[in-house]
Amino acid sequence: MISRITILAPLRHRAFSLLFGGQVISDLGDWLDLLALLSLITFTWKLGAGALAALSVALILPSILVAPFAGVWVDRWPRRTVMIACDLARAVVVLGLVWAPNLYVLLALVLAAGIFTSFFDPARQATIRFTVPEDDLLAANSLSQLSTQITKVIGPAIGGVIVLAAGPKAAFVADSLSFLLSAIILSQLPSMQEILRFAQNDMVQARHSEQSEESAGIEAALPSQEEQEEAPKSNFWSEFVAGISYIVHRKVLAIAVGSMMVTIFIIFTFDSLAALSVEQLGLNQAYLGLAVGSVGLGTAIGAVIVGQWGNRFHPLGLIGAGKVMSGVLVAILGLALIIAIRGVGAGWLPIWLLMGLAGAAIFVPYGYILQKETPPQLMGRVSSAAIGLQTFFQVLAPPLGALFATLFGLGYVFAVAGVAMALVGVFVLLVLPQVRAAEAKEDAGVEAPPQAR
Numbered sequence: 001m002i003s004r005i006t007i008l009a010p011l012r013h014r015a016f017s018l019l020f021g022g023q024v025i026s027d028l029g030d031w032l033d034l035l036a037l038l039s040l041i042t043f044t045w046k047l048g049a050g051a052l053a054a055l056s057v058a059l060i061l062p063s064i065l066v067a068p069f070a071g072v073w074v075d076r077w078p079r080r081t082v083m084i085a086c087d088l089a090r091a092v093v094v095l096g097l098v099w100a101p102n103l104y105v106l107l108a109l110v111l112a113a114g115i116f117t118s119f120f121d122p123a124r125q126a127t128i129r130f131t132v133p134e135d136d137l138l139a140a141n142s143l144s145q146l147s148t149q150i151t152k153v154i155g156p157a158i159g160g161v162i163v164l165a166a167g168p169k170a171a172f173v174a175d176s177l178s179f180l181l182s183a184i185i186l187s188q189l190p191s192m193q194e195i196l197r198f199a200q201n202d203m204v205q206a207r208h209s210e211q212s213e214e215s216a217g218i219e220a221a222l223p224s225q226e227e228q229e230e231a232p233k234s235n236f237w238s239e240f241v242a243g244i245s246y247i248v249h250r251k252v253l254a255i256a257v258g259s260m261m262v263t264i265f266i267i268f269t270f271d272s273l274a275a276l277s278v279e280q281l282g283l284n285q286a287y288l289g290l291a292v293g294s295v296g297l298g299t300a301i302g303a304v305i306v307g308q309w310g311n312r313f314h315p316l317g318l319i320g321a322g323k324v325m326s327g328v329l330v331a332i333l334g335l336a337l338i339i340a341i342r343g344v345g346a347g348w349l350p351i352w353l354l355m356g357l358a359g360a361a362i363f364v365p366y367g368y369i370l371q372k373e374t375p376p377q378l379m380g381r382v383s384s385a386a387i388g389l390q391t392f393f394q395v396l397a398p399p400l401g402a403l404f405a406t407l408f409g410l411g412y413v414f415a416v417a418g419v420a421m422a423l424v425g426v427f428v429l430l431v432l433p434q435v436r437a438a439e440a441k442e443d444a445g446v447e448a449p450p451q452a453r
Helices: 014-044 049-065 067-076 079-099 103-131 134-166 168-186 192-206 209-221 225-230 236-249 251-280 285-312 315-338 345-372 376-408 410-447
Strands: none
Touching (some): 014 049, 014 079, 014 134, 014 168, 049 067, 049 103, 049 376, 067 079, 067 103, 067 236, 079 103, 079 168, 103 345, 103 376, 134 168, 134 285, 236 376, 251 285, 251 315, 251 345, 251 410, 285 345, 315 345, 345 376, 376 410
16 A cells, blocks of 8 residues: 655655755755855965865854754744745855955854754754654655755756856855745744644544544643743753753664764765775766766655655664665775776666665654654754764764775775674664564553553
């Protein structure tokens, strides 16, 4: 029987459609911005590798220094207001890049835009949780991932045309306008209470009566927006620690976030060396673009597949299988580099495509777990903490990968990284039965009738 939950199901909910529309426009603008920055530094200002490295640091630094703490404020403030304010602020900051006189001013503006993004992203993640019923949550995350991948392909192409025709400054203007348009779309979002009311109505219409009563009970158990706003606020550090503590003590979240931290570290040990791997395989520059495009296409296709049929499987099972599959593929690439296989050419396209599919099996269910397992009042803090921890490891990985490649060879970096990732996937699959047993016990406890006194 074909599942009634499809990847397009979340778009039936007006609140999610508005949120998703804002994300697509914002994602597209981000790629215009990045391409323009690289073009300005490399071709207009004629600066070298040091300037590009400084840009990378400016792009990543807010995720390390700001993102882990931003969630505390995101959980305190109205999330729609946070998203609109961040979009408007980024529109001003990005427009300022048009008049940046030198690298130092440019880096300061990039850093400022990243700080506002560190507030925007957890607010958006927390809002997704409210815009669709739980049955559509996996599909909603699939659409979010699909936006990221499609704009990754379309954005640079559009940006290249703009930069070629009118220069980097025109791309900055286009990006600024994209943030303004996103803010306008998000301003049409209903209030949080309206979103909750719409979601409950959707669930009542979509589910059988017994399931609807269960969902209504879950929603009723959650604090309302007014209750959250009226509740006494603890101090900042207590709220910050509460987000970390919740991840640690919630088994499914701890496994998902912990394994993702390790996975991100592994990925970035070899990701920055992708261009060298293409060269050592005896392929030209055109294949580098094909490799990136194939991985992006595979991830987009994988997002559709997971959104359509992913609810049939446990999300941790999808994550574990995705990591095993990705690890095996990366290890195969490493082995090819070690034994110096050359001249295969287009034969690598299916491998890169499958890598993208495996990536979707990892990242889409991960976002679903993050939202499903986190109470709404902690969503900002948990999301920000997860982003900050992963970015910290992301920064450490490339230097280690480069050092390992220098000492032992590029192929061994890919081979060892692939084996390590596969082992992480095996670990997730091995603990899955325990997680299932704990969930079954918890469900039985919830569904059991109260004991007679």
